[in-house]
Amino acid sequence: MKRVADFAKDHRVRLLQGAQELFPAMTEAMDAAISDIQFETYIFDFTGSGAQVAEALIRAAQRGVRTHLVVDGVGTGPLPKTWQQRMKAAGVQVRVYSPLGPLGLLLPHRWRRLHRKLCVVDGLLVFCGGINVLDDHYDPNYGELDAPRFDFAVQATGSLAAQASQTMELLWWRMQAVRDVRLHRLPQAVRDLRAASAARHARQQDRDARGIRAALVLRDNVRNRSRIEKAYRRAIGAARHDIIIANAYFMPGGKLRRALILAANRGVRVQLLLQGRYEYFMQYHAARPVYGALLAAGVEIHEYEPSFLHAKVAVIDAHGEKPWATVGSSNLDPLSLLLAREANVVVEDAAFAIDLRQRLVHAMQHAGRRMDPARYAGRPLRQRVLDRVAFGLMRLALWVTGNRY
Structure with a gap:
């Protein structure tokens, strides 16, 4: 890459x-x-x-x-x-x-x-x-x-x-x-x-x-069409110990989902802190169909409940030899990764990564609710139908724009 x-x-x-x-x-x-x-x-x-x-x-x-x-x-x-x-x-x-x-x-x-x-x-x-x-x-x-x-x-x-x-x-x-x-x-x-x-x-x-070693990573519709997603995938692929991602609108494409699943399969602890409160129909329901494969691989999903989660951050191997963290505007969803102008700062520094990690762990422990795979699988039929409708509408919208995700 x-x-x-x-x-x-x-x-x-x-x-x-x-x-x-x-x-x-x-x-x-x-x-x-x-x-x-x-x-x-x-x-x-x-x-x-x-x-x-x-x-x-x-x-x-x-x-x-x-x-x-x-x-x-x-x-x-x-x-x-x-x-x-x-x-x-x-x-x-x-x-x-x-x-x-x-x-x-x-x-x-x-x-x-x-x-x-x-x-x-x-x-x-x-x-x-x-x-x-x-x-x-x-x-x-x-x-x-x-x-x-x-x-x-x-x-x-x-x-x-x-x-x-x-x-x-x-x-x-x-x-x-x-x-x-x-x-x-x-x-x-x-x-x-x-x-x-x-x-x-x-x-x-x-x-x-x-x-500190850092970089600005941009996403636009000209030269920088996929740099933010590639930065995530590269860091996830190199992870050895743990991955924590906090993201407001989480609907990763196939490559990013596979990267998270492969990381979990090789023993990396993968934790996601996601939006737990209903904000928008598409944001809430279109994300849920992708949870099943992640939960089956052992990925932990924590839903933030006290208020709206708007963060777009991640930290990987904060205590390892190659700490990596990012803070920015890009969600892990099609609108951010395929259409919008976005900007993230990527930082490779232990002290910064540890600080961010501590804040995210505190939020998961004190303000998040861990999703139970059995509860997810047994969610009501109405909710599953709404999830699939939203997911289908999102895929239709991508087809209209000529994008694959």
Whole structure:
């Protein structure tokens, strides 16, 4: 399998759990920004603590920092008029990725969404993970939550920050440029950006030459169509002791399922922490038909119940010779792995992997319910029918898009 990630050992990486840890770190970085802030998110909601992030963007723009915000046309929709006006007056430049238009999601090409959550400050500091701009205790569809949403992000410095910055800059140009700008100004912009990124990289290497080994792994519909899934499969194939995956929308394709089953068959302990609460029909029911083969192979499935599990993380062999961990936006389902723009950070560092592992084990032990294979096999007929209907609809949707999974 060819290389799927460009690793460098010049990083400082910090694990952040929930908006309660991410938003203060992010707003602190924005308040210290000197030149530019690049921000992409699937959901930008202004309720509760989400407003803190919006206020930080406005403060930065008001003092002259170039501030770019990209939100997804499905996940976010129209911004509230008051916030639109405030951002525009401050100088925050906002773009909507793939607005739906009159036919909405009836057009299959509209299923390709911007699902990554990235924020780069001054080209040197990056935040990446699964956390939207959304208060931990609030859900747009269900209102106030009894317990905080379970999710993670990382804060990192190093060469992957420059890579994230370049990726976001190119998307920004593609979204806003008219034909003459694309033909005449974009090549020069790319050259300037690459030069700036190289300079930032050199400065960061000088400062963090003994840092953590990490990489940014992207998924798009051009050059990086399968890199995140391949990164998972390679790490699972190399596992020797244990695998823990926490994933919100879990419907792995055949290759990924076989990799997990083979790992379990060779004696690796495989534990999955998955969504236990009903959120969406497809997400809840389409996942369940794949559980049977995993349970039969000895894979442990734990369902998270206190609140919505939104994490997209994994840790493998944290205490072994080759620890591996990932935190990002990509679910292990067809929408993330075949259609959406996603971003994950992969970290090969024992201390980071152990920290993440401890948090996931605690969640499984104190907030999860282990699925009993007999109970799964004996679930009511109505539920099994709904599971199969959802699974069939998902396969039909993939056929419409021309994808195999």
